[in-house]
Amino acid sequence: METVRAVPGAAVGLAAGVVAGGLAALVGQPLPWAALTVLALGVPLAVLGGGLGVLLASGRLSRGRFAPVALFWLAGFPLARLVHELTVGLVLTGQVRFPPDLAGFLAYQGIVSLGWAIGFLWLHERIALRLRVRAATTSR
């Protein structure tokens, strides 16, 4: 049951990675690079998105409100981007390299996370609603 609750959020997170990776492939970047983008960005966002979905569905975060989701991503989105940067750096250079201005990087990602939170919630609600309707139809 917990897995099902995580599906919408994980799907949105993974989709964001796929969008970035898919566009990389579309314009002729090597396939391994595209796959790296999908994994390095998509997986952290999918894990966090799935976790958020479970928190919302279980009532530990109140549903139908924007603030809890925005706060979750205020911490989660910069974290996912940091994982992305570190992974790409590690694959490229073989070393763990933090962004030059780490505080500025995290602050910027934190601000962008508000926009991401709106888009995430928008798509999450849509997919979750679909799943609920489908589950209700099947149970009848």
Add this chain to the structure above:
Amino acid sequence: MDDPNLVARAEVASPPRKAGEREERVWPAGRLEAMPIRKLPDAPPSIHLLGPTVFLVALGVGMGEAYMWPRLVLLFGPDIRWLFLIGVTLQAVVMLEMARYAMATGESIFFGAARVFKPIMWFFFVVAMAVYIWPGHLSAGAAALERITGIPWAVSACVGLVLVGVLFSLAKVIYNLLENLLSILIGVLVVSTAVVAAMVGTWQDLVTTVTGMFQFGYLPAEAMSATWFPVIVGSIAFAGPSGMQQMWYTLHLRDSGAGMGAHIPKVRGLRHAGEEEEMPSRGFMFDTSDPAEMAKWKGWRRWVTFDALLLFWGITMLVTVSFTVLAQAANRESPDVKALIEAGEREAALNGMSDAFASAGGPVLGAVFLGFIALIGLNATLGLFDSFSRGQADMAYHFVRGAKRFGMSHLYAGFLWGVITFGIVILLWGPADGPGAILDVLAFLSTFAMGAYCVVLLLVNNRMLPKPIRPRLVTNVIIGLGAVFYLGMLFYSLVRFGVVVD
């Protein structure tokens, strides 16, 4: 009912009543048929993200956000963005006021205008026909698609037009189909914009972009020239929804069942037109003297305020801030982008921005930019064709003699296929934006309509609604300033520089 304007009387069109039968209470507004009193449905219990605002976002987040404002920032610096902040904030207030009338009555703002003075409504009918039948809005998105896929833009535009017509004709309830479709497209746009901005921009770009929004009064000397002032006026008009898009939002609110719109049947696709319930000849009003009804009304106002502030204002800001950050990043890496943008026509400049993005962030970024332009074009086209047909059908149904016998859904289909057929003919053989000789007139009408609807809002909401739900003084002042802002800039540009908007 305490309100002296709210009288109890027999409805004119109702059949003779039997002895002892209670007279129906109505709200007389203007010279048109009075609105019967009905129950206001309960507002949605919690803030929700799915609703008619998606149409306004689809229409509003367009060339203004993706192209016009990033372009102005590159030319005049980020401090020029205070004008954008004013433009979008004003549009959010306009949205709330459009919603006030539509949710209180279930009528469109066009119907409200007719209640004040019918020629005002006919003015908007004529403006919509003159401005929105030209398929020029398709060209930027289709040209961007051509750059990515190689498919000639005229082909994809014509195929897109026919697909839109078929899709809307087959839909059982057009609103539901379109809300679903646009929700996904906008969701993808917002999520992708955030991801790309996160990967490309820097803290410094964001700081300059955001602080620029608070440099009130900043206008460099070159902005006050015949070349650039009309561009600035056009950009302000295109900050958020432009032209008549806010007026069409009232029709989407009604079809979504918001407020008293719940008492109005939905517009159906041509294939299901036979299932259409009879459209009432006017809207309805709720009992504003009943505290329980007023509590529900407050719930609806909270619902739409959330839509206006977070979804509309927030998403519009996010997209435009992100595109401005992208433009600044591209400009930092490739300084010739400024010259390209300054010199070029729209499509040349869009390609220039794409190339600059590509040189700044690799070919990915160039394609991402064009992909966004194509997506924005698709959203706008879907929303625009539906909105135009919906608005014209609404006005025709209620105010053209004999039109009622066709039914709302058939009228909608008539306007839809009319604009599609005209669009294909013009795309293949004519000037897509409209005849060169009247381009200035069309641009003038589009911006003039925005000033005019502010005046209409003041008249409709203050004269046609019961006192307890009329706007407050501060709201009236903001809408009044909106009228002065749009009309003042338009006429100043015309008188001072002899040019309308660009």
